[in-house]
Amino acid sequence: MIDQSVICAIATAPGMGALAVIRLSGKGSIELCERLFVSPSGKRLAAARPNTVHFGKIMEGEEMIDEVLVTVFRAPHSFTGEDSIEISCHGSVYIQQRLLQLLITSGARLATPGEFTQRAFLNGKMDLSQAEAVADLIASSSSAAHKMALNQMRGGFSDELMKLRMELLRVTSLLELELDFSEEDVEFADRSELRSIAVGIDTLIFRLCDSFSLGNVLKNGIPVAIVGNTNVGKSTLLNALLREDRAIVSDIEGTTRDVIEDTINLQGITFRFIDTAGIRHTDDKVESMGIERTFSKIEQARVVLLLVDTTKDISNFVPYYTRVKERLATDARLLILLNKIDCFQTSDSLVAEIAALSSGEPILPISAKTGYKIPDLVEQLVATVNINALSSGDVIVSNARHYEALSRARSAIERVISGLDSHLSGEFISQDIRECLHYLGEITGQITTDEVLGNIFKNFCIGK
Incomplete structure (x- = not known):
């Protein structure tokens, strides 16, 4: 089950600045903020339209903490897919910490590293490869790294993988349908066409794997x-x-x-x-x-x-x-x-x-x-x-986890080609196709574990 408790964190860089942003997300985040927010016009945040900004004061009892701008986002049209609030306050470190403490004592809890992005993934706002691209985009220190991360975050890599998965699912469904009619000796999947599809998939996965040598050095510096x-x-x-x-x-x-x-x-x-x-x-x-x-x-x-x-x-x-x-x-x-x-x-x-x-x-x-x-x-x-x-928008793999999964997927699809050449039964070929699907699904998060998610999001900053 997805944790819908209200989380909060400072989203801007640590230290003093002109402005700072504090984020809240979760069921009841708008109502929690409304209890602390006073608008000069008397408007209620709970009645505010989504994607609107409101000027007012954050109060702790009778004491004003700061004059702020509060932006309201409503589920599912927010970064996390939940009701969310962003508070823009003055960038004093004291004010930031005072507001954070006030939110926590009012019922929110401090977000863990990457928890906002993790919720976006769990709520279907992005797949896992796009979520990882968010961290790469924040860490990008060059135009090349920025372009790669932006293309991946917009779904360029995910689109490539989705095409592969859909083609593999279509093929394996036909092969498994044959197993249901094994006694009738019916063949639903044309083996020559299947081999042509497998070779095409192998070529595409090889191109993605081959791009890692470039993507890795562009990301980390040549x-x-x-x-x-x-x-x-x-x-x-x-x-x-x-x-x-x-x-x-x-x-x-x-x-x-x-x-x-x-x-x-x-x-x-x-x-x-x-x-x-x-x-x-x-x-x-x-x-x-x-x-x-x-x-x-x-x-x-x-x-x-x-x-x-x-x-x-x-x-x-x-x-x-x-x-x-x-x-x-x-x-x-x-x-x-x-x-x-x-x-x-x-x-x-x-x-x-x-x-x-x-x-x-x-x-x-x-x-x-x-x-x-x-x-x-x-x-x-x-x-x-x-x-x-980079200029043509080609998908370039820069993540070592993605490269490892793609390499294993390629080994599986090569076994499919070898099995077809050896005239193996559809049962064994289908198993290798499903293994290829498994590794592609690991990249996008269609197949994942809590351990994998923990390793990915622990490297994010707390407010993202």
Whole structure:
């Protein structure tokens, strides 16, 4: 049963501000607020039309707490699907806490994290994937993350899953109908058509799974590792990209002994830049640990910037280049940057020389110190992201829970295809289809448990 008790919470950010909003939801929330609210015109909140705003005072006995605006929402046309109230008050921390305490002593209880959104899900205002998108939307720190969360919250992902579920339900109903007429040896589902449908579903699920690698990095920031020999200008490049002195720059080799990370938003996309220890042979245990962390970050990075010092002999380029390539992830991109080009005038010949030693990776002459070609580097970084997928409204999976469920659904649908090719009976094929339906239902919340809901909504803020 759905808990319909009145809950309340501060919905705006903690601390002092010009305004603050306190939310109430649940059966009797309007009547509870009316007992504390006094309108200059004598209007009653219980008689107010839905989606209307009313000016008045919140009183505790004869004492006025604050002048407020109260917005009235009536079930089912509210965020939670219940009668709801939003109180806009002055942003004093004292006033916020005083109003919250007054609401609690008047019969409301403090909401748990994500309880407003959880009630919206339980009351059918949104499915579970849309509810999770609410948290992603609040946490979005870039245009790309915002677009993904907004598309999912509006039901883009849910629509894709609903089409899959409806097609699978139609197929499994025909297969199970055959079981009822097994003695008559009647076939309701055409096996060739069924295989074609299963292959189409497998292709769609694969596309959704494949989008997770992009969605995950767009949501959390694209990791970019800056690597190279000692004193090649890695920290200077990091500072140039961040436009601040984030890393220590020194002529002394081995200055950077640990990993330094910072994020920046470039053209609506969050990049997580990682300045690493210089790659060289050393007997210093601390520096050796830093170098090992460098290779660990290369494995985790989606983009690796390999710096080459143009003022020094490049005869040792191949060993460093080879070591980096060996640790590079299969879907990662390597960019070779010829740094300190302001001290080296014949860049064309050097580009040709490095190109002959490498395997066709992009090569860009730059000067981290003067900023030469840094805008071109930014353009190349942005180009590593498939912006077209965001612009066209394609569904991109960014939630690890969704990815895991989709992967299991795909395994089930592949067993369906294999079973059809092996001429298995409809009973076994239907079981695999139902397993696929189960995992798709876990994403939208059509099949869920209290434990899953608890894990999802515990990460929300209290007022959402």
